[in-house]
Amino acid sequence: MTEAGSLFIANTQLPGDLNYDGFVGITDLNLVLSNWNQTVPSADTRADANGDNYIGIEDLNAVLGNWNAGTPPMSYVPEPVSSGLLTVASLALLRRKMRL
Numbered sequence: 852m853t854e855a856g857s858l859f860i861a862n863t864q865l866p867g868d869l870n871y872d873g874f875v876g877i878t879d880l881n882l883v884l885s886n887w888n889q890t891v892p893s894a895d896t897r898a899d900a901n902g903d904n905y906i907g908i909e910d911l912n913a914v915l916g917n918w919n920a921g922t923p924p925m926s927y928v929p930e931p932v933s934s935g936l937l938t939v940a941s942l943a944l945l946r947r948k949m950r951l
Contacts, residue, residue: 867917869897874921879914 867875869882886898886906898906900913 865917865921867900867914868921869900869914871897872924874923875914875917875919876923880911883910883914 864871865873865875867879869879872878882895882898883900883906886894889906891899891904891906894906898910900910903909
């Protein structure tokens with residue numbers, strides 16, 4: 852930990868949390884996939900989970916091996932489940948309205 856004034860800031864990172872939001876999820880996976888098969892520095896350095904300057908299977912495994920670890924950000928919406936539920940509910944309401 853480092854001290855910044857009277858605050859302590861942890862220097863540890865959750866394995867697989869490539870965007871540093873405290874949760875290993877879809878944004879971390881997308882970071883690896885969008886830089887797939889590229890070398891650093893031309894690729895985003897955050898996607899290089901194992902630090903070998905190549906975005907490949909080891910980086911993907913770091914994300915998948917820690918999937919759903921950590922605390923989801925407040926804006927996190929589980930997809931596609933929530934959109935599927937919203938679609939089903941909308942169709943049910945529409946069907947009910949058409950019967951009236």
